[in-house]
Amino acid sequence: MNSSTPRPEYIEPDDKLSIDQCWVLLDAQTVGRIALIVDGHPEIFPVNFVLERRAIVFRTSGGTKLWGAITSKPVAFEIDGYDAHEETAWSVVARGEAELIQSQEEKDAVDALLLEPWQPGEKNYYVRVAPKALTGRRFKVNRPDLWTTRLADPRRSTFE
Numbered sequence: 001m002n003s004s005t006p007r008p009e010y011i012e013p014d015d016k017l018s019i020d021q022c023w024v025l026l027d028a029q030t031v032g033r034i035a036l037i038v039d040g041h042p043e044i045f046p047v048n049f050v051l052e053r054r055a056i057v058f059r060t061s062g063g064t065k066l067w068g069a070i071t072s073k074p075v076a077f078e079i080d081g082y083d084a085h086e087e088t089a090w091s092v093v094a095r096g097e098a099e100l101i102q103s104q105e106e107k108d109a110v111d112a113l114l115l116e117p118w119q120p121g122e123k124n125y126y127v128r129v130a131p132k133a134l135t136g137r138r139f140k141v142n143r144p145d146l147w148t149t150r151l152a153d154p155r156r157s158t159f160e
Helices: 019-027 064-071 104-111 154-158
Strands: 031-038 041-048 056-060 075-083 088-101 125-140
Touching (some): 019 075, 019 088, 019 125, 064 088, 104 125
């Protein structure tokens, strides 16, 4: 590299989250995304969820999401967030298989965790994703430019 070539800034590597940190972040959220293969192509559905015995549980009606969840092998579940105070973003991804909860006793245990569907309509099917892999990362975000950053960008909160 000659002296006229600008040197790239040193970028900190992503901070990998421990499994325990991933569970803490999952436990603090209520909405995530389930990724499934439906009719040979990927689909992503937002779901509200609870954690029950180190598994992710959501409720759904009969339809594409239910069919994809119980026939897709494997599935993925993802949450992410942004901490304006720390100026960091994070993401957690769980990969595993989904199974339909059949036992009324298990459904009652989930109901005790206050898993209430957000969307109107019957959501009589309970689906559990027991992760076989759980990964996460946290990283520092670039400071936004006051004049060129979109108004909807959550990083703008550092200016306010």
